[in-house]
Amino acid sequence: MLYFDKVSKIYPDDCAALSEVTLRVSPKEFVSIVGHSGAGKTTLLKMILAEERPTSGQVFFESADIHSLKKQEMNHLRRRIGTVFQDFRLLPNKTSYENIAFAMEASGRTDEEIESDVPHVLELVGLSKKIWSFPRELSAGEKQRVAIARAIINQPDIIIADEPTGNLDPINTHEVVQILKRINDLGTTVILTTHNKGVIDSLGRRVVTMEKGRIARDDKEGRYSL
Amino acid sequence: MFWINIKRVIKAGFVSFWRNGFVSLASVLVMAVTLFVIGSVIFLLATLDASLSDLKSKVDVNVYLTTTAAEQEILALQASLRSLPEVESVEYLSRSQALENFKKRHENDAPILEALEEVPDNPLSAVLNIVAKDPGQYEAIAHFLKSDDALSKDQQVIVRKVNYDDNKTAITVLSKIINSAQKLGLAATIVLVIISIMIVFNTIRLAIYTAREEISVMRLVGASNKYIRWPFMISGTMYGVVAGVLTLAVFYPLTYWLGEATAGFFSGINVYHYYIANFGEFFGIIIGSGVFLGAVSSYLAVRRYLTI
Structure with missing residues (x-):
């Protein structure tokens, strides 16, 4: 489903964020990427969203080379990818409902679909009571759940979660991971980066360990080992 | 959609x-x-x-005509002035109107009115008051008035005086x-x-x-x-x-x-x-x-x- 073919990213100051990374992610997989800060995890994820361009190598989504897509095609691709970030990245002037509705509007869904799906997904992440709250009125854990709801609303093929538990307490961390697991069980590919040993060890899924822009280990049922 | x-x-x-x-x-x-x-x-x-x-409208040029100039010739001159592209308007003030205006202006000035009575004929000349479209164009109009085109049909000079020369400096500065x-x-x-x-x-x-x-x-x-x-x-x-x-x-x-x-x-x-x-x-x-x-x-x- 996703294939990194010898991808390198070298920043202008000759600092190599990624060097010759080759990685394959199959459909319905749950892949955790671990590594120290600066190991290249976030750069790797940004490549999938075309937020960053590789200096050399290619990134394929199914059979499409992501970085040779036209703008219009890129928008379509992004609608098939759900994203969750450490800093939530919610639209501050929109309520929970509107944040999720925006993602649906962007992919051209009708008002009827939005009215029926948004409350449903908020219920799924346990936020039915906060439907009209603005992000500033939500706790970190609640914000992250809104972000997850937004990421899954368009039934994406893949969810990218960049340290989603970085700002959360242990209880919220556990809940967020459980939600991601459930999403994966329903057939969505999940790529997760994290620093959290407990999260990795409790998952018992594939773990890719990165070090200095390279893949150091790739274990089928890995544990956190840094 | x-x-x-x-x-x-x-x-x-x-x-x-x-x-x-x-x-x-x-x-x-x-x-x-x-x-x-x-x-x-x-x-x-x-x-x-x-x-x-x-x-601009306050700037104008008066053309004083000779007392002998016939009204027909004055009207002909007025018409040819009007046809100039620089000219905005030309107003004709006949000799009798000029006299009336003069009397009105000096109605409280007995000696002048008395002196006027002494003169047998109307001493004032008819006036053409010219307003140009642009103050910079008076020079050209004055030039026209001095040329042969301003003469009457039988080549008589009917323009006695143009006050442009008196006001030239003021007009140019303005x-x-x-x-x-x-x-x-x-x-x-x-x-x-x-x-x-x-x-x-x-x-x-x-x-x-x-x-x-x-x-x-x-x-x-x-x-x-x-x-x-x-x-x-x-x-x-x-x-x-x-x-x-x-x-x-x-x-x-x-x-x-x-x-x-x-x-x-x-x-x-x-x-x-x-x-x-x-x-x-x-x-x-x-x-x-x-x-x-x-x-x-x-x-x-x-x-x-x-x-x-």
């Missing part, structure tokens, strides 16, 4: 205008100041224009002043308008700078450029409309208050009457500039952040 999208972006524009209250207020105020400057420039130009044309005042007015207008546009553009750029994160999030959930851009442009348009209405509302009491003063100044126009009479144009220019500035500034400002 097209109409649904239109409805959605308009709604999003309105909602963000309302929810970003403080940013909207600041942008509206800055824009209102800009539109106020643009409006004031219009008043200034109108007053300047009125004063200058009043000044025409220079009028020209430079017009140029200065135009330059000041252009500079003020450019400065105002830059201020508005930068204010809106700052307003949108605060939303750059939002724009990147919208990109990442797959919203198209148009779908991101339009709500910002609608907010920008609303800044323009609200600021325009505010400016038009401020001009009403302001011109009312200043109206008398400006009417007495030079021969200036009463700005209040001018405002009321030309309200349609003011409305169009102020609201139009506001909408145009708001929409274009927003378009350019958002474009920067749509590159991801």
Whole structure:
């Protein structure tokens, strides 16, 4: 489903964020990427969203080379990818409902679909009571759940979660991971980066360990080992 | 889907205008100041224009004809003067009218009237009063009057005197002043308008700078450029409309208050009457500039952040 073919990213100051990374992610997989800060995890994820361009190598989504897509095609691709970030990245002037509705509007869904799906997904992440709250009125854990709801609303093929538990307490961390697991069980590919040993060890899924822009280990049922 | 999208972006524009209250207020105020400057420039130009044309109309040249000149010949000369492209108007004052005017002017001056009685014939000559379209053109008109074209049919000289030569210096200076005042007015207008546009553009750029994160999030959930851009442009348009209405509302009491003063100044126009009479144009220019500035500034400002 996703294939990194010898991808390198070298920043202008000759600092190599990624060097010759080759990685394959199959459909319905749950892949955790671990590594120290600066190991290249976030750069790797940004490549999938075309937020960053590789200096050399290619990134394929199914059979499409992501970085040779036209703008219009890129928008379509992004609608098939759900994203969750450490800093939530919610639209501050929109309520929970509107944040999720925006993602649906962007992919051209009708008002009827939005009215029926948004409350449903908020219920799924346990936020039915906060439907009209603005992000500033939500706790970190609640914000992250809104972000997850937004990421899954368009039934994406893949969810990218960049340290989603970085700002959360242990209880919220556990809940967020459980939600991601459930999403994966329903057939969505999940790529997760994290620093959290407990999260990795409790998952018992594939773990890719990165070090200095390279893949150091790739274990089928890995544990956190840094 | 097209109409649904239109409805959605308009709604999003309105909602963000309302929810970003403080940013909207600041942008509206800055824009209102800009539109106020643009409006004031219009008043200034109108007053300047009125004063200058009043000044221009006060400059004229009198052609004194010989007392023997026949009325027919004078009328022929008037007609040929009128046909000159430089001439705005030519007024004919016959000898008897000149005498009447003279008597009226001196009606309290007995010695002069008595002296006039002593003269057997009307001593005054007929006058052609010429107003040129531009004060710089009197030279050409005076030249024409000295040429053979101004002679009567039988080559008689009927022009006794042209007072242009007496007033030449004054006319030249005045025409220079009028020209430079017009140029200065135009330059000041252009500079003020450019400065105002830059201020508005930068204010809106700052307003949108605060939303750059939002724009990147919208990109990442797959919203198209148009779908991101339009709500910002609608907010920008609303800044323009609200600021325009505010400016038009401020001009009403302001011109009312200043109206008398400006009417007495030079021969200036009463700005209040001018405002009321030309309200349609003011409305169009102020609201139009506001909408145009708001929409274009927003378009350019958002474009920067749509590159991801």
